[in-house]
Amino acid sequence: MTAIPTALKSRPAAAFDVERIRADFPILKLRVGGKPLVYLDNAASSQMPQPVIDRLVRYQATQHANIHRAVHTLSETATSEYEEARRKLARFINAREEREVIFTSGTTESINLVMHGYGRKFIGAGDEIILTTLEHHSNIVPWQMLCEEKGAKIRVAPINDAGELLVEEYEKLFNERTRFIGVMHVSNALGTINPIRHMIAFAHARGVPVLIDGAQAAPHMQVDVQDLDCDFYAFSGHKLCGPTGIGILFGKAAALERMQPFKGGGDMILSVTFEKTTYNTIPHKFEAGTPPIAAAIGLGAAVDYLSAVGMDKIAAHELDLLNHATEQLNRMPGVRIIGTAEKKAAVLSFQVEGVHPHDVGTLLNQDGVAVRTGHHCAQPVMQRFGIPATSRASFAFYNTRAEVDALIAGIRNVQKVFS
Ligand SMILES: Cc1ncc(COP(=O)(O)O)c(C=O)c1O
Numbered sequence: 001m002t003a004i005p006t007a008l009k010s011r012p013a014a015a016f017d018v019e020r021i022r023a024d025f026p027i028l029k030l031r032v033g034g035k036p037l038v039y040l041d042n043a044a045s046s047q048m049p050q051p052v053i054d055r056l057v058r059y060q061a062t063q064h065a066n067i068h069r070a071v072h073t074l075s076e077t078a079t080s081e082y083e084e085a086r087r088k089l090a091r092f093i094n095a096r097e098e099r100e101v102i103f104t105s106g107t108t109e110s111i112n113l114v115m116h117g118y119g120r121k122f123i124g125a126g127d128e129i130i131l132t133t134l135e136h137h138s139n140i141v142p143w144q145m146l147c148e149e150k151g152a153k154i155r156v157a158p159i160n161d162a163g164e165l166l167v168e169e170y171e172k173l174f175n176e177r178t179r180f181i182g183v184m185h186v187s188n189a190l191g192t193i194n195p196i197r198h199m200i201a202f203a204h205a206r207g208v209p210v211l212i213d214g215a216q217a218a219p220h221m222q223v224d225v226q227d228l229d230c231d232f233y234a235f236s237g238h239k240l241c242g243p244t245g246i247g248i249l250f251g252k253a254a255a256l257e258r259m260q261p262f263k264g265g266g267d268m269i270l271s272v273t274f275e276k277t278t279y280n281t282i283p284h285k286f287e288a289g290t291p292p293i294a295a296a297i298g299l300g301a302a303v304d305y306l307s308a309v310g311m312d313k314i315a316a317h318e319l320d321l322l323n324h325a326t327e328q329l330n331r332m333p334g335v336r337i338i339g340t341a342e343k344k345a346a347v348l349s350f351q352v353e354g355v356h357p358h359d360v361g362t363l364l365n366q367d368g369v370a371v372r373t374g375h376h377c378a379q380p381v382m383q384r385f386g387i388p389a390t391s392r393a394s395f396a397f398y399n400t401r402a403e404v405d406a407l408i409a410g411i412r413n414v415q416k417v418f419s
Contacts, residue, residue, distance in 0.1 A: 016317045021309065022398050024049040035368030038403045043188050043216060043347055043394030044372050045238045048302070052241060055301035059294050067293055068267055068284075082293050085300030086283070089248050092303040093233065094224040100256065102249045102283045103296050107215040108138040110234030110249035111182070113286060114211050115142040117259035118232075119180065125151035127179040132157040132165055133384050134187045134194070137377045139213045143182060152179070159384060163190035163339040170199060174206055181210040185217035189378040189392070190339025191322070191347030193217075200230050209255065215239055219396070220318055220345050222311040231255050237295060242302035246295035249286070256282040263288040314397040318346035321395040325404045332408070334415060338390050346395035349376075351387065352411060355418045360391040363417060367410040369403075 022028050027047045030037040039047060059081065065074035067082050083098075090098040104110045119142075123129065129143050131154055143154055155178075157170035181203045186193050200210045209231040214223060218235035225233050232255070236247040251259075261268055261279055265288035270278040279285045306314065325348050329335050334353040352360050361373035372392045375382045382388060393407055 016313050016397075018317065018398065018400050021049075022400075024051065024305075025398055026050060026053075028398060032368045032370070033366060035366075038367075038369040038406045040393040040395060040399065040403065040407060041370045041372050042219075042396035042399075043239070043376075043392065045244070046219060046241050046396050047398070048241055048243070049305050051305055052243075052298055052301045056243065056294055056298045059297050063297075064294065066290055078293055081297050081300075082291070085296045088300040088303050092223075092307065093218070093250055094226050095250055096226055097253055099282050100225075100250055100253050102251065102256070102286045103291050104234075104247050104249050104286075105245050105292070106236035106238070106247035107136075107213060107234045108236075110232075110247055111139055111211065111213065112142050113249055113262040114232050114234075114251070114259075115146050116262045117286065118209070118255065119143070119146045120149070121258075121260045123150055123152050123179050126177055127152040128155050128173075128175070128177045129153070129180045129182065130155050130157060130170070130173050130178060131182050132170070132184070132194070133159045133380050134163070134165065134190065134192060134378070135182065135184055135380070136188055136213060136215070137379070139182050139184060139211075140380070143180075153177075156380075157183075159192075159381075162341050163187065163192045163381075164341045164343075165192070165194050165199075167195060167198065171202060174203075174208070178203075178206065178208050181208055182213065183210065184213040184215070185223075186214075186220070186345045186347075187339070187378070187381070188216045188347065188394075189376040189381045189390070190341065190349055191344040191394075192339060192341040193343040193345055196230070197228055200228060204229065216345060216347070219306070220311075221315045225250050237299040237302065240299070240302055241305060242299040243292075243295040245292050246299050248299075251282075253282060256286070259286075261285050261288070265289045267291075309397060317397050318395050318399075321399055321401065321404055322346040322348065324401050325393065325395075325407065328404070328408045329411075332411065332415075335411060338385055338387070348393045348395075349390040350393075350411075351390055352414055352418075355414055357389040357391040359418070360411070360414050363414045364391075364407070364410040367406065367413065369407055369410045371407070 067079040211232040212230045214235040219240040233250040238244040268288040338349040357373035
């Protein structure tokens, strides 16, 4: 049985008015196949509240122009709104300076930026990069590409049967060739919350920089990059009630300044001749071309919204949902939870005995319940558990206990259909 984390007992969700919050999300009123939508695919993409939708419309209707390049009023307005969004993001993660926030298209691009900007400059033949079994493909494949190009090597920190990182094994992987660490804050496949603060401190004591993939953490808990002391932190807007096509890379200013640009083009330069180009200062050095201006401003509105709800309240409510779901699934014969870490975020991967996850997802969809099925872009995790796929319910702060109950009833129905 999965232990109920003690945090829940000290932080009941009673003060949290979920119905008022739900009223802000127009999509939650949808019906699917005649049934009320029960949206439990938030780890893939979350939904957008009306204030964020309104902000996008207002920008597009009254403020849009290209940024940074003109003196006319609209361009100045768009530029200042875009830079204001950067300030909001910096505050959201407690970055020391706003120039430490680079707008990217999302977590994947952020990690690729670090690979190209840092990895290709500072990692060479025989050097080693430590990742973990838990990583999403987007924090594996770029490093494999780098290793192929440079002759460097990936070493992998393993997990136990609960899906928890084996910290001692991680520590044993360090040697004089260790140059970089890439680790996710929260596992998208299992929900495990990694002990990243310790992992970062351990790496720093050996002079090794650390990138945190925060795609599944930033939407669900307070992130403080100064407190964590990470060198890089990446996340996506669309998992955080914001638009698609936008995300950020936080990087410590000193690291970003030492890095080479990722993409070349307009805006990332100070001067260009055919003989020589001088690059712009950070963050602009890493934002070549016209950025997704509307999406960045929308993401600024999204973090305003989340901050107004309160990240601590969000974390407590989601933990309540996770515990409610875990307790019920643990009581169901023929259902196995994959990922039973002591410290988990609101991701629940499971298997129903004798039923392919795809069939589980299809039948749940007939009940209006949206879950994800598959390998969740984490095939090494699936290999570790000897399974091809799971069904995954992932909760957001606008989900309810009644929706968890609908999931459980749906799983019972799956078992009945296949009995
Ligand atoms: C842990 C993790 N990292 C990275 C990503 C990639 O995010 P994106 O597709 O928004 O770039 C995801 C998306 O599911 C994720 O869950």
